[in-house]
Amino acid sequence: MENQTKSSISTSVAGALARSYQRALKLFRLNSGGAAESIKSLTDLCLAQASRREHHYRDNALPEALLKAYTVEPLAAGDARFIGREDQLQRLSDVVEHWRAGRSSMLAVTGPQGCGLSSFLRQIERDLGASDEFCYHQLTIRPYDINNSLQMLAEIIGCEQPVETIEDVLEHLRQLPPKVFVIDNGHLLSCRVMGAHAAIRIFGAVMVASQQRHLWVLGCEEFAWRRLMYIYRADRYFTDHIELDMLSAAELNQCLAIRQQVSGVTLDSTMASGDSDLPDVLEKELVTLYKLSNGKPDLAFFYYLRSLQLNRESQLVEMLSLEALDFSALKSLISEELFTLTEVAVHGRMTIDEHRALFRSSHEESWLLLERLYQQCLLDRDEDGDDPAYRLVSVYSQVISRYLTNANYLY
Numbered sequence: 001m002e003n004q005t006k007s008s009i010s011t012s013v014a015g016a017l018a019r020s021y022q023r024a025l026k027l028f029r030l031n032s033g034g035a036a037e038s039i040k041s042l043t044d045l046c047l048a049q050a051s052r053r054e055h056h057y058r059d060n061a062l063p064e065a066l067l068k069a070y071t072v073e074p075l076a077a078g079d080a081r082f083i084g085r086e087d088q089l090q091r092l093s094d095v096v097e098h099w100r101a102g103r104s105s106m107l108a109v110t111g112p113q114g115c116g117l118s119s120f121l122r123q124i125e126r127d128l129g130a131s132d133e134f135c136y137h138q139l140t141i142r143p144y145d146i147n148n149s150l151q152m153l154a155e156i157i158g159c160e161q162p163v164e165t166i167e168d169v170l171e172h173l174r175q176l177p178p179k180v181f182v183i184d185n186g187h188l189l190s191c192r193v194m195g196a197h198a199a200i201r202i203f204g205a206v207m208v209a210s211q212q213r214h215l216w217v218l219g220c221e222e223f224a225w226r227r228l229m230y231i232y233r234a235d236r237y238f239t240d241h242i243e244l245d246m247l248s249a250a251e252l253n254q255c256l257a258i259r260q261q262v263s264g265v266t267l268d269s270t271m272a273s274g275d276s277d278l279p280d281v282l283e284k285e286l287v288t289l290y291k292l293s294n295g296k297p298d299l300a301f302f303y304y305l306r307s308l309q310l311n312r313e314s315q316l317v318e319m320l321s322l323e324a325l326d327f328s329a330l331k332s333l334i335s336e337e338l339f340t341l342t343e344v345a346v347h348g349r350m351t352i353d354e355h356r357a358l359f360r361s362s363h364e365e366s367w368l369l370l371e372r373l374y375q376q377c378l379l380d381r382d383e384d385g386d387d388p389a390y391r392l393v394s395v396y397s398q399v400i401s402r403y404l405t406n407a408n409y410l411y
Contacts, residue, residue: 042326046377048306049393061310062317069263070305072298072394074118077125081258084251085120088242092120095240096127096180099215106207106237107217108186110225111244113348113397114296120244121182121219133179139188142347142354143199153206156181166202166209173210186220187348190227193357200232208237223346223401223410246295246398253286255297256304267317288322299395327396329376330403340369341392342409344379345401349391 075082092107099105111117121136128134137156143149154163159172189200207216218238220228228234235241247255260267260282267282282304293300303322311318333341343358344350350358355366370390373379378400382389392400404410 042328043323044326045329045396048302048325049377062305062308063263063265066263066265066308066317067305069259069265070301072301074122075116077123079119081255081262082116082119082123083254083258084247085116085123085244088120088244089123091240091242092124093127096124096215099180103239104211105215105239106211107215107240107242108225108234108238109217109219109242109244110222112246112296112401113221113345113392114298114394115244115246116297117219117221117244118184121184121217124180124182124217128180133177134182135179136182137184139183139185142188142191143196143203144191144193145195145199146202149199149202153203156183166205169206170209173206173214176214178213178215180215180217182217182219184219185348186218186228187224187346189220190224190347191354192343193354197231200228204232204234204237211239221348224348226411227346247297248295249286249290252290252293252295252297252300256282256286256289256300259301265317267319282319285319285322292322292324294398296395296398299398302395325396325399327399327403329378330400336369337373338404338407338409340373341378341400342404344390345392345397345404345410349382349389351387351389353387 069081092109095105095107109117109121111120118138125134135156135158139152141148141152143152150163150166150169153159153169154161154172157169157173157176159169161168161172163169163172189203191200207218210216222243225234285307289300289303292303304319307320307322308317309320310316339359340355343355347354350370352363352366352370355361355370356363359366361369370379374381374390378393378396379390380393382391401410
């Protein structure tokens with residue numbers, strides 16, 4: 001009798017879940033024109049992580065030209081694959097013009113990780129003339145003390161003489177002709193490790209003190225920027241602030257169309273429909289692709305490339321059904337792991353020593369936490385140097401950040 005009751009309850013629950021699922025599918029089809037039907041079962045994050053590596057795409061015989069067209073590397077100024085951002089580009093041009101006219105200017109450009117921030121920063125060269133001095137510098141390390149900051153600043157401004165004080169840096173800047181300094185990876189200036197506060201203030205003081213002569217442009221991921229505003233009131237020192245977001249549905253469509261054209265690769269059933277520049281087989285999946293990626297370019301490229309395979313008979317590339325990723329691993333994390341993910345998201349990357357100093361844990365405890373998240377394919381690990389650095393898996397970063405935000409860990 002008890003077994004029959006349990007069986008009845010299980011059947012009832014399964015039926016309710018199935019009906020809810022069907023209602024969700026109908027709702028999705030209503031909003032997306034039926035594109036959701038092409039989504040297959042969920043894919044494990046670690047299996048998907050393995051397929052991100054280029055050798056997997058080559059094993060599927062995807063053409064090199066296709067992989068190159070859909071690279072996630074930053075795009076140079078004038079690259080045809082850079083699309084959209086017209087309003088932000090106009091504001092960028094206005095800042096440059098005001099600086100040329102003699103206005104003291106400092107510009108912050110912020111946005112979520114993976115929105116195309118580095119590519120946008122490089123477009124500033126389009127507004128510069130042949131006589132304009134320009135320097136693009138990508139931060140690779142985090143300053144922990146004043147000496148670190150002085151050495152980093154000396155490298156950025158091209159000072160080959162030893163610098164021991166902030167005045168040494170400012171004196172060199174006074175000797176330079178007016179110049180545009182673009183600093184990328186500004187999230188590395190966000191640090192809660194003891195001793196880093198003075199280092200970051202030195203960095204900011206140099207920018208503020210020299211802004212009458214030079215234009216400083218800082219690119220920073222949004223959560224790190226929020227931390228810099230909260231701790232240092234950084235927004236008060238920048239005269240202009242440009243915020244980027246993920247691509248809109250129309251921008252993502254344009255992005256995919258241009259990159260497909262640049263690749264020169266023909267898809268099976270490749271005739272475009274109507275006024276679209278996209279192959280019809282891809283155009284039918286655009287709504288689903290946008291919903292899965294939420295406009296994040298690298299995630300959209302990832303879903304798209306995973307759906308492709310070479311037809312051995314026709315030698316054409318075919319697009320199969322899209323497969324959603326399974327992020328249920330996030331729900332199993334305990335608070336220490338969620339706090340760790342939060343600080344990695346804010347800092348951009350985190351070493352074991354940084355985690356140990358921030359959470360006041362032992363080296364072994366910090367290593368265990370970071371390594372477990374790495375083994376769950378939520379973090380990537382950079383092996384450069386003696387102390388490996390962990391960062392959010394780039395294509396998953398928006399999903400992870402949204403989960404942390406909704407759970408009130410990240411703000």
